[in-house]
Amino acid sequence: MIPKVAGWKKDKVTELTEIFSGDGVVAVVDVSGVPASNMIDMRNTLRDRMSITMAKKSLMRIAWTAAGRSLDELENILEGASQPCVVHSESMNAFEIFGELEKTRQGRPAKAGERFPEKITIPAGPTEFGPGPIVGEFNAVGIPAKIDKGKVAIQRDTTFEQGDEISADLGIMLAKLGINPIEIGLILSGAIEEGHIFSSSELDLDTEGLRNDLILATSGSFNLACNVGWFSVVTTPTLISKASGEALSVALEAGIVNDVTASFILSNARSRALSLAGQLDSSALDEELLTVLGAASSTQSNETASSEAAQEEVVETASEEESEEEEDAGFEGLGDLFG
Secondary structure (H helix, E strand, O other): OOOOOOHHHHHHHHHHHHHHHOOOEEEEEEOOOOOHHHHHHHHHHHOOOOEEEEOOHHHHHHHHHHOOOOHHHHHHHHOOOOOEEEEEEOOOOHHHHHHHHHOOOEEEOOOOOOEOOOOEEEOOEEOOOOOOOHHHHHHHOOOOEEEEOOEEEEOOOEEEOOOOEOOHHHHHHHHHOOOOOEEEOOEEEEEEEOOEEEEHHHHOOOHHHHHHHHHHHHHHHHHHHHHOOOOOOOOHHHHHHHHHHHHHHHHHHHOOOOOOOHHHHHHHHHHHHHHHHHOOOHHHOOHHHHHHHHHHHHHHHHHHHOHHHHHHHHHHHHHHHHHHHHHHHOOHHHHHOOO
């Protein structure tokens, strides 16, 4: 007698076959341990970007074969998933799907019989609890505690190794300390995109580190290109501005007078003249010069001490002005500095 197949199973296989036969990325996530309420919230959050279909492994295999795909591919992405769930998206690539699923990760309190997924250390120090029976409860589960300055304090760092079993009482005390060691979420096991199989480790990219590396490499290559005088669309404005500033500096040092340097040379000459006049007896000065010296007396010493710094600032300012002109005029304007 041929066993009768439940109608819902046929419908599920048909639904999965359509998914596996279509375009886009197919991924498998493990939802074991995720409470129903959390699962509903996660699905609602991701509904607009991907579909999430619950199914047993046996039905997935039947649908995968019906879609004309190799079972080896499916077994690769099913590996490690205790309670698998199919994720499908036509608008996101495998890396984007992984990134969105990672956001669903969250901790929950441990239950009796569960094991630590990774090493956890409870640091020594005061807690928020006041004196009471809780001191004995901590000590009973292997977390040494005592009363210190009116608060319950952990006496020393206490470490639980990965794989250690969690008792019911220990789970309760960890929760009181705000430690939720059991991680839940839509944990991706593997994905297939255009025939390429990706494991979760291959999709877990350090995008921030990659971004910083690219910025550092770009900055370093730009500095190198400028230092060796490599002209390109990117470096030319900077190189012209640098050359313009250096040319102006040479012209000022050589005392070459033209439309660009005249105002700076006169300003420097005036500053030196006032400095010299300040060293003479007042009887040797006329009233106009005495008035000028009186107005400048508060800043005269600063001007004398920073004459070279002022010249550098002038050169820098002129470089900024010249850079805008040089973008239109090319290198022709550099010769004008020398008359």
